[in-house]
Amino acid sequence: QLQLVESGGGTVQPGGSLRLTCVASIVNFRDYTIAWFRQAPGKGREGVSCIPNFGGSTNYADSVKDRFTVSRDNARNTVYLEMNRLKPEDTAVYYCAAEWFGSCHLTNSNFRSWGQGTQVTVSS
Numbered sequence: 583q584l585q586l587v588e589s590g591g592g593t594v595q596p597g598g599s600l601r602l603t604c605v606a607s608i609v610n611f612r613d614y615t616i617a618w619f620r621q622a623p624g625k626g627r628e629g630v631s632c633i634p635n636f637g638g639s640t641n642y643a644d645s646v647k648d649r650f651t652v653s654r655d656n657a658r659n660t661v662y663l664e665m666n667r668l669k670p671e672d673t674a675v676y677y678c679a680a681e682w683f684g685s686c687h688l689t690n691s692n693f694r695s696w697g698q699g700t701q702v703t704v705s706s
Contacts, residue, residue: 612635612656628688634685
């Protein structure tokens with residue numbers, strides 16, 4: 583069974599950077615499309631970024647384009663989310679999600695496996 587574990591969250595000042603990590607416990611990791619979602623207090627969970635299996639184009643929400651970068655290391659079963667120029671509105675719990683041969687549409691229903699989340703707080 584696929585398990586996803588996020589790490590790297592924390593508190594950072596506006597304009598700062600964080601790198602989130604998602605590690606998957608699965609043998610055929612390269613077959614999975616991996617996405618990052620986030621949920622702010624009192625709001626629904628929204629898609630942030632996605633990286634497909636076997637290459638292809640990554641996908642980003644408009645609110646994070648040119649600030650966040652998603653990448654993967656299949657040898658380490660790991661996906662990274664590099665977050666730069668962070669803003670207070672980026673404050674949320676960040677989740678990684680996986681789907682076997684999934685598409686990179688940033689909708690919750692597109693992914694069936696989820697991690698427990700890691701808190702990111704952007705505050706001065």
